[in-house]
Amino acid sequence: PGGGMDLGESIADAAVRETKEETGIDIEVTGLIGVYTNPRHVLAYDDGEVRQQFSLCFTTRMLGGTLRTSSETKEVQFVAPADLDKLNIHPSMRLRINHYLEGRPTPYIG
Template sequence: MGRVEYWNVPDAPKANTLVPACGMLAVDDQGAILLQCRRDTGQWALPMGKMEIGETPTECAIRETLEEAGVEVEVTGLLGVYSDPGHIIAYSDGEVRQEYEVTLLARPVGGACAPNDEASHVGWFRPGELAGLDLHPTMPDRRLPGGPDASH
């Protein structure tokens, strides 16, 4: 299914759904951050996805991290809750989405980085390496250590 993202575009389609999503900022013992290169945008981002009926935000974030990155994690805290009404995602099936995202903190406990249907590449990156990556525009909102807006 195709999608187009809009960022503060006045004539963007109006959202017809508000979708809860959950993601994970996983940091290993050396301070490296787990990121995936999304197949739909070609940009690097935290593992994150739509919450399913019947699961908690923690269960969703753990599931999405395993599905999208191949890494099993243990939640250690809450990074934040994010939603930007100016960020609209229009899908080819007619859904026009504004997301409401819960991002948790975690540490890896198993598994191994593995590409999949949603991620062309998966890896661990030290904070100083983030500036050289094409990060998805939502990532600076997460205040990733060493990311483009880490000082704000």
């Protein structure tokens, strides 16, 4: 799940809200996997807005909820790490997953 922060919201609160909105799952943020930036990843919107995207990737604990899709998700499911190679995952997303699976002692900054 991903998205932007609302005014007056902490980054952890935004992660909790976006996860609930996009997956139906209630979480709490437990740590930081990394900060991901790419100067070549620039988004140009129809309204003329241009952004260089970045993301913060968190570890979380699932508290409850029921998996469901939303207007922002086509499919939601849990996938075993051994099955990840069967999926078409963008390299930038796979990097984040790999960093989590490695159990890195400090957050990635890049």
